[in-house]
Amino acid sequence: MTARQFRIGVGAGVVLAIVLHLRFLFTPLTADEGGFLAIGRAWGHGSDLYRQVWVDRPQGVLVVFRLWDDIAGGSTASVRIMATLFAVVAVIAAGVIARVLADRTTGVLAAIFVAALSSAPIIEGFIANGELLSGALSVAGLAVGCMVITGRWGARWMFASGVIAGCAMSIKQSGLDGFLAVFAWLVLALLFAWRERVVLLRWMALLIGGFAAVIGLLALHGALTGWHDWWFAFAGYRLGSRSALVGADWARLRNTMHAALPILGPTLAAAAICAAGYFSRPGRKPRNELSILALWMVAATAAFLSGGQFHRHYWVTLAFPIAVLGAVCITSLRGWRTQALVAAVVLLPAMVSSVRLIALPRQQVPLRTSTDPRLVKDEHMAHWYLANRAPGETMYIMCAGAAFYGNAREDPPFPYLWYDNVRQVPGARQQLGAMLTSAASRPTFVALYQSPDGCDSSGISSRAI
Secondary structure, eight states: OOOHHHHHHHHHHHHHHHHHHHGGGSSOOOOOHHHHHHHHHHHHTTOTTTTTTOOSSSSHHHHHHHHHHHHHHTTTTHHHHHHHOOOOOOHHHHHHHHHHHHOOHHHHHHHHHHHHHTTTTGTTTTTOOHHHHHHHHHHHHHHHHHHHHTTSTHHHHHHHHHHHHHHHHHOOOOHHHHHHHHHHHHHHHHHHHOOOOHHHHHHHHHHHHHHHHHHHHHHHHHHHHHHHHIIIIIHHHHHHHHSSSOOOHHHHHHHHHHHHHHHHHHHHHHHHHHHHHHHSSSSOOOOOHHHHHHHHHHHHHHHHHHSSOOOOGGGHHHHHHHHHHHHHTTTSSSSSHHHHHHHHHHHHHHHHHHHHHSSSSSHHHHHHTTTTTHHHHHHHHHHHHHHHHHHTOOOOOOOOOOHHHHHHHHSSSSOOOOOHHHHHHHHSHHHHHHHHHHHTOOEEEESSSSOOHHHOTTTTHHHHH
């Protein structure tokens, strides 16, 4: 395959990703999208981050939403365009990884696989969530690291790999998989002398330096604005109440697995079978660089498990390494016809699922993809509020309806926009009761999405309403 054919093939993957995202430019925002957008706007309007508005995410995701909102002129619907652009970055980066570790044909197949699997609507691959945004940057950082490891780029680019990996983690804490894969490969290379020790140590220092530069900026901002508040949002909340070790929702894992396995399972199975066949041939020994893909898969699995809540969009994290591994293993088969047939068979379930969901009426999409009936309700409430509010009036969605605030372009009157946060963050329930009983802070309108006693068992909020 020529370089021009490679570019055309990766371009086909880009087009596929865009096509799979197009339908969902016109469907309701999810809670994460609307909540991030509302918090980013409120932060831009002067609200104190992690005090007056709160989310258990690093600052990076809010910076991205703030910048995009400014670029898009406040268009709420354009958030999905941002998601599409990040998906395109992931497709191109995956193509580069497979190209430098294997060959151009593998790079094209990896780009197409990433487009099809990571954009699958049944795992919410079309939304601007932390998994897609941080995952795209993680894949990009890994691609840069692979370019250095394979000798195509100079050592200084390893610093860039670390910076991009740090940006991935600044969007979501679990966006570490690409960084961990490169770092683990460098450790193995030191142990087994795959490269000169001085070269590996330099690469490692540059990688860590780039990563630390970004995380250091996050910590500096946290120290300047309130270290305790920042650290609790960055790590304390998850470690204390929402992780694989504390408060994990294993029942949801079983439920979402039923949606994800038909999409990701065939590619993963094909990769395992093809890899077993490859290694069974006498004298077959893969290049040392290819081990970075196995390390990436392990790191992505750890990142997937670490969150503990296992929403459908968590599976996007696994879609990236599964897609690239699948492409590399399938192209190890003999004969291009065999490769094409296997690729078509394993992608068929994902494409059929995507076509079915693309064909759904607009208001049914959230019910089938996010399984959240509030998303259409959030839109209706926002339209009513914008049509009926007077200057100075405010609205609170009780106990939680984060997408409403993004749709209504309204700064939230209460810091905690997600149901779990209201119930789990220390002092949140008391703060809710105080807001509702104070004449100075009480919202003009309250929409009851859930029972007041569900988020404030003291009864104060219920009596205030």
